[in-house]
């Protein structure tokens with residue numbers, strides 16, 4: 133399964149997933165129509181289905197125009213705010229798109245409606261998990277967000293993580309404040325710096341790498357707990373407390 137990144141806005145990625153049908157791709161989170169239309173034209177492909185992770189405009193803003201030009205199913209979470217959906221899905225639903233069987237995971241925290249799409253080897257997690265970071269907690273609670281991250285953490289390590297933003301460099305710079313001694317993080321930060329210097333994409337990441345470097349997946353590691361306690365100047369021991377402390381720390385960094 134080949135996946136292509138289509139750049140949108142300043143730092144969004146819209147993912148184009150090749151299907152069993154050579155002429156068709158699945159498009160994930162088209163916040164803008166134009167870059168998708170240009171890409172399709174260039175590659176001589178059309179859209180089989182649009183998948184949506186959550187209601188934010190930078191993930192949904194291009195849908196209306198794309199389906200006006202060429203109608204196709206639009207599948208996403210139950211949320212009346214996303215008016216273009218033709219089908220809503222939630223965890224446990226059977227979903228076959230483009231000849232690929234998908235598992236839907238509810239991953240609230242960034243927003244309440246957030247879902248992620250998983251098929252062995254590939255995770256499309258929108259703004260829930262980023263490389264080196266996670267989405268801002270706009271609508272959910274620390275408990276919800278932590279549960280969502282725990283769910284993603286259980287997927288196989290080789291799973292490639294296709295998140296929706298190129299935030300990796302800022303994220304790893306922050307992660308180094310939390311875990312300055314983390315050797316894997318140090319070398320990843322250097323790799324990311326070189327890639328970004330050449331304006332190259334840093335994604336997809338892998339879950340295995342994220343488990344080693346992402347403080348938002350490492351809320352039960354001693355070094356991360358210690359850093360959260362030091363920052364908050366109080367004892368934070370539960371995953372939710374550690375997660376929330378680091379999330380606030382990053383928000384105010």
Ligand SMILES: [Zn+2]
Nearest residue numbers: 186188242259
């Ligand atoms: Zn968002």
